[in-house]
Structures are given as structure tokens and as C-alpha cells.
Amino acid sequence: MRKVGFLVLVFAVVLMPYVQARGPYRLQAITQFNLVADRGDVRTVTCQYCHVNANGGAPWNAFGNEVRANFKGNIGDALYEALKAMKDSDGDGYADALEVFAGTLPGDANSKPLVTAQFLMQSLEKAGGVDIFKPK
Numbered sequence: 001m002r003k004v005g006f007l008v009l010v011f012a013v014v015l016m017p018y019v020q021a022r023g024p025y026r027l028q029a030i031t032q033f034n035l036v037a038d039r040g041d042v043r044t045v046t047c048q049y050c051h052v053n054a055n056g057g058a059p060w061n062a063f064g065n066e067v068r069a070n071f072k073g074n075i076g077d078a079l080y081e082a083l084k085a086m087k088d089s090d091g092d093g094y095a096d097a098l099e100v101f102a103g104t105l106p107g108d109a110n111s112k113p114l115v116t117a118q119f120l121m122q123s124l125e126k127a128g129g130v131d132i133f134k135p136k
Ligand SMILES: [Ca+2]
Pocket: 090, 092, 099, 104, 105, 106, 107, 108, 109, 110, 111, 112
């Protein structure tokens, strides 16, 4: 029983800060991508925006891997650089920046905009282009 208690303590001390440290990343994405903010205890954007698992950590989805590839110490810059690359991480026919603009998931091919990529691109350009997703 003492061993279990010790393991729980190790988890709480060593792993929880790791899990919670990524909470700010989720909040940064919400702010920077103009996503819907949490409502009380309801998370409108889950860790699965970038991660495979609901609680975050490894592995990441296709968009999360793109963000990671652009990470040089600052999550805001990494999110922006990932969108600026204009890649279609999940291969659903829509560049990540267009999916963020449309409010769909750039790392999930089952989530994609209902309008054409061309229409979204024109709308994004009118709104100020990918620079509207610069770190705030
Ligand atoms: Ca998608």
C-alpha cells in the first residue's frame, strides 16, 4: 500500500505539472486562433485539437506534429508558423490556416469546412490573410 501511495505521489509531483503545463498551450491556441473560449467548466476546444488523446501528451495528430515541427521555444510562434506553411496536415483538401479560419479541425480529416477551399482563401485574404493568426 505504501508503494501505491508513493506512486501516486510521484505522479502528482512529476507528471501533473507536465500535463497541466500544456493547458496554457490550449488557451494560447484558443486566443490566437479566435476559437470559442471555455464556458465555465466546459472545454470548447479539447487537447485533441493537436493531440490524439483527450488528456494531451504523445502522440500528436497531424496538425499537432506540424506545430511541433515549428516549435522553437514559443508556442504562439509555433502555431503561427504552422499555419503560415499553408500545409494540409490532415490531407482533407483544406490548408490548416483555412480550417482554423473556418472553425474546423486541422488535424482531423473527418472535420472539414462545408465551403470550397477557394472561397475560404478569398475570405481569409479579405480578413487580413494568415497574419490574423499571429501571436497576440
Ligand atoms: Ca480537417
